[in-house]
Amino acid sequence: MHQQGAKAYQQTAKVVESSRERESALLMKAAAGLQKIKDEWPDSYDELTPALTFNRKLWTIFMASVVKEDSPLPAEVRQNIANIGIFIMNQTREILIAPTPQKLDVLVRLNRQLAAGLRGA
DSSP states (O other): OHHHHHHHHHHHHHHHHHHHHHHHHHHHHHHHHHHHHHHTTTTTHHHHHHHHHHHHHHHHHHHHHHTSTTOOSOHHHHHHHHHHHHHHHHHHHHHHHSOOGGGHHHHHHHHHHHHHHHHTO
């Protein structure tokens, strides 16, 4: 019986680990896309809306997952992620209204920080 429990734990840990790695990779992808736009501004302007849309969808998923009753995260972490998500939505709107490359810095930084946290760095 003990071996079955250990095996089940290992399988669950792998699923959680791979989920965190996938989330981290998606955040890094979004950050890289936004950074590229900033670095190549203004030639990259046409890529801005699709990149912001990808980032917004990603954060919408994170926000939806932390408000679920069965979220395994502590309440404080869930609240922090929700607050950051709201900030990101507001920042995205501001960028769309008055685009400047400097406004992308905060989105890139937040994505990279959360990705690092998910990787346990």
